[in-house]
Amino acid sequence: MAQRKMIVFPTKNELSEAMAEYTAKLSAKFIKEKGLFTVVLSGGDLIDWLCKLVQPPYIDSIEWSKWHVFWVDERVCAWEDPDSNYKLAMDGFLSKVPIPDKNIYAIDKHSAADGNAEHCAALYEDCLKNLVKEKIIPISKKTGYPEFDLQLLGMGPDGHMASLFPNHPQINEKQKWVTHITDSPKPPPKRITFTLPVINSALYNLMAICDKAPAKSVAEIMKHNNFSLPSAHLSAQVENVWYLDQAAASEL
Numbered sequence: 001m002a003q004r005k006m007i008v009f010p011t012k013n014e015l016s017e018a019m020a021e022y023t024a025k026l027s028a029k030f031i032k033e034k035g036l037f038t039v040v041l042s043g044g045d046l047i048d049w050l051c052k053l054v055q056p057p058y059i060d061s062i063e064w065s066k067w068h069v070f071w072v073d074e075r076v077c078a079w080e081d082p083d084s085n086y087k088l089a090m091d092g093f094l095s096k097v098p099i100p101d102k103n104i105y106a107i108d109k110h111s112a113a114d115g116n117a118e119h120c121a122a123l124y125e126d127c128l129k130n131l132v133k134e135k136i137i138p139i140s141k142k143t144g145y146p147e148f149d150l151q152l153l154g155m156g157p158d159g160h161m162a163s164l165f166p167n168h169p170q171i172n173e174k175q176k177w178v179t180h181i182t183d184s185p186k187p188p189p190k191r192i193t194f195t196l197p198v199i200n201s202a203l204y205n206l207m208a209i210c211d212k213a214p215a216k217s218v219a220e221i222m223k224h225n226n227f228s229l230p231s232a233h234l235s236a237q238v239e240n241v242w243y244l245d246q247a248a249a250s251e252l
């Protein structure tokens, strides 16, 4: 498993530039090697930081038609709900680039609107299993879990990543690929999330963190490897890279 690497950027703008460059390079590499690129998004501020991808040179140089897009976690609510990570990504990013609709794998629309978190998690896992059969997602020979090319993650001030929260049992789930939570400390309470072994089976994991609020948790992880914080468990098969702005790195 890859060692954690950290890069601190003077500003959010520079972090955002670097994230676009990193994503574009991996997109070109994987499309050249296997004809497609699997990207996993999270919610939160990350989508804002992806804004550079919808600008030149990336908007014209990336082969968007070869992208397959997933969510590492999703809030269980209607697609139109302002809480929806799907809506956030569609409005801020995906609607601006020519990725075929069929390559955008959102939470099941009806079960999400019905608020059935357990069913949504099971359906999302079924969706991943079908894509394994269709050879869109390989199963890693090393980990035995699905292997995504790039996952773009964020961390909350409490050290959570995806919807794996401190002092909640989801972090220990090893059988399922996708699980659910109905009492998330960050609203809204109902969510689905990739499990830790799936998150860590990605080839490249990029964790992007800005602002002062998560700075203490960043320091707990970097200085003390405090495993009570779910983000401390992040790994990857090839690269586990953490992009911080100055504020997020201020307690280091």
Ligand SMILES: O=C(O)[C@H](O)[C@@H](O)[C@H](O)[C@H](O)COP(=O)(O)O
Pocket (backbone or CB within 6 Å): 042, 043, 044, 045, 046, 073, 074, 075, 085, 153, 154, 155, 156, 157, 160, 161, 162, 163, 186
């Ligand atoms: O659904 C969510 O809430 C997100 O996917 C979540 O895991 C997010 O990545 C972190 O909470 C960081 O969020 P911020 O960038 O908003 O702090």
